[in-house]
Amino acid sequence: MxxxxxxxxxxxxxEIAERIRQEAQPTREYNLMEFCGGHTHAIFRYGIPDLLPxxxxxxxxxxxxxxxxxxxxxxxxxxxxxxxxxxxxxxGDMMRVPxxxxxNLLKARAAGADVRMVYSCMDAxxxxxxxxxxxxxxxxIGFETTTPPTALVIHQAKKLGLTNFTVFCNHVLTPAxxxxxxxxxxxxxxxxxxxxxxxGPAHVSTVIGSQPYERFATDYxxxxxxxxxxxxxxxxxxxxxxxxxxxxxxxxxxEFSRAVSREGNERAKxxxxxxxxxxxxxxxxxxxxxxxxxxxxxPEFSQFxxxxxxxxxxxxxxxxxxxxxxAILHGVKSPRDCTLFGGACTPENPLGPCMVSSEGAxxxxxxxxxxxxxxxxxxxxx
Amino acid sequence: xxxxxxxxxxxxxxxxRVEMAHGGxxxxxxxxxxxxxxxxxxxxxxxxxxxxxxxxLPPGRVVMATDSHVISPLFxxxxxxxxxxxxxxxxxxAMSGAVPKFLSAGFILEEGFALVDLQRIVxxxxxxxxxxxxxxxxxxxxxxxxGKGDGCFINTTGIGVVPxxxxxxxxxxxxxxxVLLSGTLGDHGVAIMSLREGLTFETSIESDSQAxxxxxxxxxxxxxxIHCMRDPxxxxxxxxxxxxxxxxxxxxxxxEANMPIxxxxxxxxxxxxxxxxxxxxxxxxxxxCPAVKAEQLLAVMRQHPQGTEAAIIGEVxxxxxxxxxxxTVFGGKRMVDWMSAEQLxxxx
Numbered sequence: 143m144x145x146x147x148x149x150x151x152x153x154x155x156x157e158i159a160e161r162i163r164q165e166a167q168p169t170r171e172y173n174l175m176e177f178c179g180g181h182t183h184a185i186f187r188y189g190i191p192d193l194l195p196x197x198x199x200x201x202x203x204x205x206x207x208x209x210x211x212x213x214x215x216x217x218x219x220x221x222x223x224x225x226x227x228x229x230x231x232x233x234g235d236m237m238r239v240p241x242x243x244x245x246n247l248l249k250a251r252a253a254g255a256d257v258r259m260v261y262s263c264m265d266a267x268x269x270x271x272x273x274x275x276x277x278x279x280x281x282x283i284g285f286e287t288t289t290p291p292t293a294l295v296i297h298q299a300k301k302l303g304l305t306n307f308t309v310f311c312n313h314v315l316t317p318a319x320x321x322x323x324x325x326x327x328x329x330x331x332x333x334x335x336x337x338x339x340x341x342g343p344a345h346v347s348t349v350i351g352s353q354p355y356e357r358f359a360t361d362y363x364x365x366x367x368x369x370x371x372x373x374x375x376x377x378x379x380x381x382x383x384x385x386x387x388x389x390x391x392x393x394x395x396x397e398f399s400r401a402v403s404r405e406g407n408e409r410a411k412x413x414x415x416x417x418x419x420x421x422x423x424x425x426x427x428x429x430x431x432x433x434x435x436x437x438x439x440x441p442e443f444s445q446f447x448x449x450x451x452x453x454x455x456x457x458x459x460x461x462x463x464x465x466x467x468x469a470i471l472h473g474v475k476s477p478r479d480c481t482l483f484g485g486a487c488t489p490e491n492p493l494g495p496c497m498v499s500s501e502g503a504x505x506x507x508x509x510x511x512x513x514x515x516x517x518x519x520x521x522x523x524x
Numbered sequence: 525x526x527x528x529x530x531x532x533x534x535x536x537x538x539x540x541r542v543e544m545a546h547g548g549x550x551x552x553x554x555x556x557x558x559x560x561x562x563x564x565x566x567x568x569x570x571x572x573x574x575x576x577x578x579x580x581l582p583p584g585r586v587v588m589a590t591d592s593h594v595i596s597p598l599f600x601x602x603x604x605x606x607x608x609x610x611x612x613x614x615x616x617x618a619m620s621g622a623v624p625k626f627l628s629a630g631f632i633l634e635e636g637f638a639l640v641d642l643q644r645i646v647x648x649x650x651x652x653x654x655x656x657x658x659x660x661x662x663x664x665x666x667x668x669x670x671g672k673g674d675g676c677f678i679n680t681t682g683i684g685v686v687p688x689x690x691x692x693x694x695x696x697x698x699x700x701x702x703v704l705l706s707g708t709l710g711d712h713g714v715a716i717m718s719l720r721e722g723l724t725f726e727t728s729i730e731s732d733s734q735a736x737x738x739x740x741x742x743x744x745x746x747x748x749x750i751h752c753m754r755d756p757x758x759x760x761x762x763x764x765x766x767x768x769x770x771x772x773x774x775x776x777x778x779x780e781a782n783m784p785i786x787x788x789x790x791x792x793x794x795x796x797x798x799x800x801x802x803x804x805x806x807x808x809x810x811x812x813c814p815a816v817k818a819e820q821l822l823a824v825m826r827q828h829p830q831g832t833e834a835a836i837i838g839e840v841x842x843x844x845x846x847x848x849x850x851x852t853v854f855g856g857k858r859m860v861d862w863m864s865a866e867q868l869x870x871x872x
Binding site: 146150151152155156159186187188189190191192193234235261373489508509510511512 | 781791794796797847851852853854855856857858859861
């Protein structure tokens, strides 16, 4: 596959891994957080931990939009589908995410609700055009990557004069989540989280550019390398982070220069600004209430706002008390520190957010990394 | 062959539709059987028109397998539900090393289903059965009310006989065995996905739906020491390898670099967020055989038209945890777990 295989070349990967081993100083630790779930998934799918020296630690961040959507918002979506008779359109990986009382969209569909899996918000718009006598709601989730398309369909719906199409908006913002981690007591006074640098998001950064991360370098003294999702991108970014740390630099560097500029995509940012406004605060699964971390639909587009058209109440729901996802999403704990991991909580029966999506840290550990868990367990028994 | 009854009007296969009466046991059902099923499946056992088929089998162990087919859409690039319903069961029988002999066919039809489509399906089944060297010797037809089915469901059951000297089973795989795959992964699943609602992408990929009895015969004749064969259908290669690991109490190690995958399939999986290891196949088999016989078996497979892209994709290990692992193209390792529920596309 042209333009993909080049970034998965095994020989080149082993060469970069060798350079990482040579340049990583054995006297120190390198604690690096990959923010994105896409990176977490790639790290495990390609077996990257096996290639890194023991003192280079990858810490998995909260950048999985499915994982961080709170139960209460998911309950609202299920409520929309069940009680308001709408056609609820959702991206595929939201379908199995458990809400409260173990409900999810697949079960709602099995019980008679009209829930459709779409690959694009344009598919939802088309459903609205094809079903003029039905209300169609697009369940919009995601970071800055999926926000511009949602903005576009809202404009398109207005242009078409659609009266049966609304968006249930749950778009969240990457820089706010990074701030939340760096400002957390765990990273601050408690000193539980030692973070040296970040592998910055790939697709998100194509939209927002590299500029929004600069304050994490200047204000927090963290090294940042924006990286693509391919395994060679990741290895190269890890090498660049190690070099920054060895040199004592805290900068934003861009490994993903084939797609990311400092300014980002101006047209995409512009349409997002025109369509959405900042929420004062938004609940994140695992992180709690994070100020200025999510978007809502602007009043001038309120006729396309599902939260205005349909009376659905927001009820805060509690997570399982033994679940460590909060600490895992903060980078303080690893999935193997959780007593539920692999027993009560598995991909078939996920209890916490990190197990629900294949991009979640727990799901990635469980599905791809369990052979390492067994080595660790065997070693500790012996 | 002669019809049982003369009907006042011939069945309108061009414009007619399935009616409740076609499953009611009366004259309409008899006519559907006479003018469609008997015409297409014609063979001496079926033509006895008994409630059961009566036949003799050659000596050897008898194997039996059943499979229900509910695929949507009914017609897809490279096949249809009719041919698939023959291939699926023939392959399940053949994986024991057996020569498939006889099939039964049970149809559940939805009221209103176009007879022209049913005819197309039945003819396709008949052709597939002929190629596979099996006779469809008994059957059943039921009709459900409109809205209570999805056009056409087909159950087939197959019987075959295992030649002397073969003993293939999921619990016979041993550490040190090599794992061989007969061809490219994921063709069927991707061909079907390309037609699903809301997912229109153009592809030249066709389903690999085919009967593997002849490839199997060539393999077991040359290398009767094969420990086990399976066709990796639903759940893909990953599910099959995990099943075998469980049954035989072993681990399996596969190599990503050796995995035959068509570039188009790889590309489609890439943008749909799917993993080809978990995508269904309908015309591929995976074989486990002693390491000393692996190269010989590979050569036999590659000489057969259904195995030209065959590859040794891994080996069996001693592992009390019964893990399936893959060495990635990077030299790292990762688990190849069972799929949890349906494989759903990722959004980013």
